[in-house]
Amino acid sequence: MARDTRERILAVARDLVHGASLAEVSTEDVCRAAGVHKGSLYHYFSSKEALGGAILDRNWDMMRALLEEAFADDVPPLERIDRFVDGFARMLTLMRDKFGVTPGCPLGGLAVEVAGHGDEGRAHAGRLLKGWMSYFATAVSEAKGRGDVPSSVDSAAAATRVLALMQGLALLARAQDDPALMLSAKADIRLLLRASP
């Protein structure tokens, strides 16, 4: 029952925060949905901010799983990115079905909010975003080796571009409640890398 409770609180809180923001969800909401009392929540999390940080980490775990799944294979590097975009869009669609609204990027939105909570928050968010970009950067680097991407392209800068585009599309997808917008990222990324389709 021990880890289980913590787990349930975290899972429920994550669900409630999706499609909303941390500020819009109260600890009481979380406790009610998890069937737990406030004391338990504060037994496992020192503050609401700490809970937010834990949710962020959990979302990063999910994103990393998605990345690993898309990037693990012997598929050409640019296709890995495509597969990730497909997976990301699928996730947005699933969440839309589950929560009734299209969420933004589970990482990006919360990262901004956590980054607003002082310097450690920003450092935390920055670390995760860097980690995400590194997947893109190594793929781009490998694509350069294969000649799929011009060698003049800076891998790190290109990774930033790619992440920015995906974040922006996720924001527009949320504002327009349309997860399919995300799919256009595949062609757009080719352009950002000056790669032929």
Add this chain to the structure above:
Amino acid sequence: MARDTRERILAVARDLVHGASLAEVSTEDVCRAAGVHKGSLYHYFSSKEALGGAILDRNWDMMRALLEEAFADDVPPLERIDRFVDGFARMLTLMRDKFGVTPGCPLGGLAVEVAGHGDEGRAHAGRLLKGWMSYFATAVSEAKGRGDVPSSVDSAAAATRVLALMQGLALLARAQDDPALMLSAKADIRLLLRASP
């Protein structure tokens, strides 16, 4: 004193919401900063949501001014976009100096929040984002006429890409507290339009 009060409330609220979110600012904060009592605020705005909508409109006015300033001239269309990016980055820097943190896009962030407030909210946000994109779309269209952009490019889709990239860069700029990130948009947009620099 009549319009003046409404004006002051709006201006102060806008300042408070920059770099934060509407949810993080209370009506009491706004009243205190504006030197006004709650009754006055609710005399001019029917609810906090309505105040949020008014702030969003105000931010759109500012953005439109920036767009008009960059787009009005006889400068080539792609350079107009560059000038807008410069203006946008300058604005982020000014806000950072004023509020101590880099804000995200004044329109994008608030638009997402307002879009979360039911269907009219989403329609409102969608209208402004569409308006913004139309500036890019006409510039792209004109650039195609001049041969600066391949005629195969779809103007509306390209405008969405450009807006998404800027929104994403603004998000990263906020998360990393670095407005200069925005400047890379100029080169990136060239790539998204398959245009030569």
Add this chain to the structure above:
DNA sequence: CCCACTCTTGACCGGCCAGTCAAACCTAGA
């Protein structure tokens, strides 16, 4: 069986928050 320790309960707090209201205050026009 009991101790110690972790976990859970449920009531509680001080404060904040969105929104209300009636009364007072202007001010412009008749």
Add this chain to the structure above:
DNA sequence: TCTAGGTTTGACTGGCCGGTCAAGAGTGGG
């Protein structure tokens, strides 16, 4: 000058919110 309507005041409310606390329940090791 009187009046009518827009504007401002200031106190108020009912509820929620993050967080605390002391006491009890459960449990594994000795």
